[in-house]
Amino acid sequence: MKLSSIKAIVWVFMGGCVPVHVGAQPFANPPVNRLAQTQTPAQRIEAAQQKSSVEADSALAQLNAYRQAMGLSVLVKNSPLTAAALRHSLYRSVILAGNKEAENFDVDGTPGSHFQMVQNAFFTGKTLKDRVAQEGYKFNTTEVSTSGSRKSGAEFIHQMMASVYHRSGVLGFQWDEAGFGVIDKEPVMVLGASRKTADIPAQPVVFPPPESVVEPIGFKNERPDPLPDRAAQWKGLPISVHAAKEQVLDVRKFELVNEAGQVVPGRLLTHGNDKRLGKNEAYLVPYAPLNFGQKYQASISLLVAGKPHDMGWGFRVASDPFNVKPTDVVVAKPDDAIVFNVRKNMGSLSVSMESSGQKINDGALVPEQDGFDYAIKIPKACDTGCSYNLKFSGELNAKAMVSRIEVPRQSGKFPAGLLNSVEDLNKNASARHKALAYSQQLGKWVWTSVAGSNKKSVEDSALAGCRQMALKEGLAEPCLIY
Numbered sequence: 001m002k003l004s005s006i007k008a009i010v011w012v013f014m015g016g017c018v019p020v021h022v023g024a025q026p027f028a029n030p031p032v033n034r035l036a037q038t039q040t041p042a043q044r045i046e047a048a049q050q051k052s053s054v055e056a057d058s059a060l061a062q063l064n065a066y067r068q069a070m071g072l073s074v075l076v077k078n079s080p081l082t083a084a085a086l087r088h089s090l091y092r093s094v095i096l097a098g099n100k101e102a103e104n105f106d107v108d109g110t111p112g113s114h115f116q117m118v119q120n121a122f123f124t125g126k127t128l129k130d131r132v133a134q135e136g137y138k139f140n141t142t143e144v145s146t147s148g149s150r151k152s153g154a155e156f157i158h159q160m161m162a163s164v165y166h167r168s169g170v171l172g173f174q175w176d177e178a179g180f181g182v183i184d185k186e187p188v189m190v191l192g193a194s195r196k197t198a199d200i201p202a203q204p205v206v207f208p209p210p211e212s213v214v215e216p217i218g219f220k221n222e223r224p225d226p227l228p229d230r231a232a233q234w235k236g237l238p239i240s241v242h243a244a245k246e247q248v249l250d251v252r253k254f255e256l257v258n259e260a261g262q263v264v265p266g267r268l269l270t271h272g273n274d275k276r277l278g279k280n281e282a283y284l285v286p287y288a289p290l291n292f293g294q295k296y297q298a299s300i301s302l303l304v305a306g307k308p309h310d311m312g313w314g315f316r317v318a319s320d321p322f323n324v325k326p327t328d329v330v331v332a333k334p335d336d337a338i339v340f341n342v343r344k345n346m347g348s349l350s351v352s353m354e355s356s357g358q359k360i361n362d363g364a365l366v367p368e369q370d371g372f373d374y375a376i377k378i379p380k381a382c383d384t385g386c387s388y389n390l391k392f393s394g395e396l397n398a399k400a401m402v403s404r405i406e407v408p409r410q411s412g413k414f415p416a417g418l419l420n421s422v423e424d425l426n427k428n429a430s431a432r433h434k435a436l437a438y439s440q441q442l443g444k445w446v447w448t449s450v451a452g453s454n455k456k457s458v459e460d461s462a463l464a465g466c467r468q469m470a471l472k473e474g475l476a477e478p479c480l481i482y
Helices: 034-038 041-069 079-098 128-134 153-161 164-170 380-384 416-427 455-473
Strands: 007-013 140-145 177-181 188-193 205-207 239-242 249-257 266-269 281-286 295-304 307-317 323-325 328-331 337-343 348-355 363-368 371-377 386-394 401-407 433-441 444-452
Touching: 041 079, 041 153, 041 177, 079 128, 079 140, 079 177, 079 188, 128 140, 128 188, 140 164, 153 164, 164 188, 164 281, 239 249, 239 295, 249 266, 249 281, 281 295, 323 401, 337 386, 371 386, 416 433, 433 455, 444 455
Parallel strands: 328 401
Antiparallel strands: 007 348, 140 188, 177 188, 205 239, 239 281, 249 295, 266 281, 295 307, 323 337, 337 371, 348 386, 363 371, 386 401, 433 444
């Protein structure tokens, strides 16, 4: 990561509600885990088992909460499906670590993320059917996944429910079992149908559920894209209706209205104009993300198996969840790793950095259970003091979060090389002179240097620049010249 000492911008792909089926390209990568490269598949799975189990429970609980609110039966955790999901997650993490384009292909119209095309030590079966059969599971299954996701299990489900085709997969009435696995940043969920009969609600079910509060506001980068003419744009959270598999829906009117009574522009998707969807479901996809904290009213008129049916319900979008901790001023020492906790950002995260000291060359993104950690390592050279202003802003968030890192000047330390350079230049009457000044108060400092042919004018310029910077920093102590 290349950062300027004056200003640097770091983009981090975070989509709290950004379903990415295949081909996700993170803009920054955590350091390579060399130990993981030497572990066998069994050792890597064992090492990740505890975390994956926690995430599996989180994912299943969130999916079941959605299903219960919609009037569907809950799913139970299944060991063979969990093993299949975990092993496919491992395969994906290994393949993508060496080639970010490895999954950017489709097989018979199915995104390549659901296939294992390379025969290696991590291969467990080309198709999902092959992989679950190897684990001893004999019933129908489906699989959902994302690429480059660093979210918790619950956030993974929010992401799945925020898009069209992923939601269509996880809301099948026939599913009664599930397995979830995550190695590195490649979460995979496998759903199974072991029972002979599926849920048959008395009437179609809808999402978001009536009177519910939903977190996702939209989605981007689902592949295939349900609105290909708007593939590069954010779309709003889809509103959907679902009936039993044998029932055919004929939608006559599907409308979403905001708090101001305005109809939200969007597109109706059914089996008639999108053959990837079943005849028993329909989606209204808003052209723009929904608004945080706003109430919406949905209504639909349709024929269910030839019989007229009208439905109307309301739901609310949660308030802007963007949060960065710690905020305000953080006091650090050279070589410290300062971690900023970023939670539930929607879309991508921008981190703007302004430095009055040494530039930071080595930043890293660290996965964390509930979202992101943004870790910044303070350069050792900052024993002379540094300060950094950081501005975190989310692509779809209303306001930015600002933090500041202060590294006080370490007592008795100043860069010897710099002082020697200044001294050598000032000894040479014909050389271009340099001077350095600093101001220190309450552990804060600023510095500047100026080159010129006259030693006195150079020192005056350095002091003037230092005092100007000190005033900007709110420092009152006089500057000292070197």
